[in-house]
Amino acid sequence: MTTCADAEQGRELARALVAERLAACVNAVPRVSSTYRWQGEVEQAEECLLLIKTTRARFAALETAIKARSRYELPEVLAVPVVAGSAEYLEWIASAVAV
Secondary structure, three states: OEEEOOHHHHHHHHHHHHHOOOOOEEEEEEEEEEEEEEOOEEEEEEEEEEEEEOOHHHHHHHHHHHHHHOOOOOOOOOOOOOOOOOHHHHHHHHHHHOO
């Protein structure tokens, strides 16, 4: 997952990640309220959360692409393990990001 400053940036990043076969699917959740500590201060911002479906094998390339395109000084790039899922859906993800 990652966050973007707004929905437009989220749509642009999502499209690029899918077009480059780094993600099979990206869900954008606009208007997420984030509260965080940054440079010693508590900050609040409205962001767009992207939930990115990819494989472990494509993670490093995905991380590089997010960092290259992010407007944030320190972009969020987190991987959450999938402990279970529909076999057909997981196979689709793997085939969609295969190079």
